[in-house]
Amino acid sequence: MVAPAVEAPVVIGLDVGGTKILSGLVDREGNVLEEREVPSPETSEESVLAALDAAVEALLEERVAAIGYGIPANLERGTGRILNAMNLPLDDVDLVSRSRERFGLPVGVENDASAAALAEWRRGAGCGTQNLVMLTLGTGVGGGIVIDGRLFRGWAELGHIVVQQGGDECTCGGRGHLEVLASGHAGDRAARELYGPDADAHTLIERATAGDDAARAALARIGESLGVAVGSLVNIFDPELTVVGGGFGVAAGELVLEAAREAARGEAVPPARDGVRIVAAELGPEAGLVGAGLVAFEALDGIR
Numbered sequence: 001m002v003a004p005a006v007e008a009p010v011v012i013g014l015d016v017g018g019t020k021i022l023s024g025l026v027d028r029e030g031n032v033l034e035e036r037e038v039p040s041p042e043t044s045e046e047s048v049l050a051a052l053d054a055a056v057e058a059l060l061e062e063r064v065a066a067i068g069y070g071i072p073a074n075l076e077r078g079t080g081r082i083l084n085a086m087n088l089p090l091d092d093v094d095l096v097s098r099s100r101e102r103f104g105l106p107v108g109v110e111n112d113a114s115a116a117a118l119a120e121w122r123r124g125a126g127c128g129t130q131n132l133v134m135l136t137l138g139t140g141v142g143g144g145i146v147i148d149g150r151l152f153r154g155w156a157e158l159g160h161i162v163v164q165q166g167g168d169e170c171t172c173g174g175r176g177h178l179e180v181l182a183s184g185h186a187g188d189r190a191a192r193e194l195y196g197p198d199a200d201a202h203t204l205i206e207r208a209t210a211g212d213d214a215a216r217a218a219l220a221r222i223g224e225s226l227g228v229a230v231g232s233l234v235n236i237f238d239p240e241l242t243v244v245g246g247g248f249g250v251a252a253g254e255l256v257l258e259a260a261r262e263a264a265r266g267e268a269v270p271p272a273r274d275g276v277r278i279v280a281a282e283l284g285p286e287a288g289l290v291g292a293g294l295v296a297f298e299a300l301d302g303i304r
């Protein structure tokens with residue numbers, strides 16, 4: 001009798017956002033083999049959990065060895081319990097135990113920005129480093145930290161670093177946080193001030209790319225805020241690399257990164273100052289899904 005070929009395990013990754021749930025089969029190298037997308041239910045916790053279960057069931061097959069979730073939420077350190085999600089009706093849910101019981105597989109859960117940091121570290125811009133910081137500039141600002149060759153599994157609310165004492169109010173109730181000053185919404189606001197109520201961050205980036213000085217200056221100011229925060233992060237972690245991702249961050253690219261580098265060098269303490277490196281993320285909109293897959297492999301391998 002011929003022994004069946006042993007197929008390499010794959011995992012199911014779920015990148016759960018406020019507007020959509022992206023799910024897929026991911027292999028150990030971080031390749032997405034199959035991908036699905038459904039809108040996120042907004043009505044109740046039950047409807048979100050049902051949508052997550054359906055997304056897993058649609059991808060379940062023999063090779064699937066684990067499940068990983070990236071969730072826009074604060075997680076309880078050590079257990080991964082979801083404490084409170086942003087833009088999703090999830091509050092105090094033990095998703096790991098729930099899914100483990102339901103599907104009989106190892107399950108991992110991580111904050112979505114931390115999952116994206118894991119992906120960029122293992123498979124993207126941060127390959128080969130031992131210490132990196134990632135910031136995702138999207139609707140809000142998120143972040144993740146890799147320290148001494150491991151993803152930091154604690155609180156990493158890097159979007160809520162104070163950049164401007166007494167500045168504008170943040171979504172969290174604080175003032176002058178990075179999220180107020182460097183998110184896609186900050187880009188939208190700057191665009192509206194310059195070009196009227198119909199303009200948004202896309203307009204700003206388009207105009208800046210076409211050489212419009214006012215647009216370039218507005219994006220440079222956003223980059224400056226980003227850089228001030230990165231300077232503080234460099235003073236704490238001295239990362240080899242700071243990766244900037246998220247829809248807005250990647251679209252704006254060098255239009256914000258150039259100013260960010262200069263501002264970060266102004267705040268970072270020497271000699272870390274001389275080693276400041278800020279680069280754009282490489283994995284694009286799939287970073288969260290790849291990261292969720294890698295979180296599943298960490299659960300499979302017992303890394304926690």
Ligand SMILES: [Zn+2]
Nearest residue numbers: 160170172177
């Ligand atoms: Zn905040």
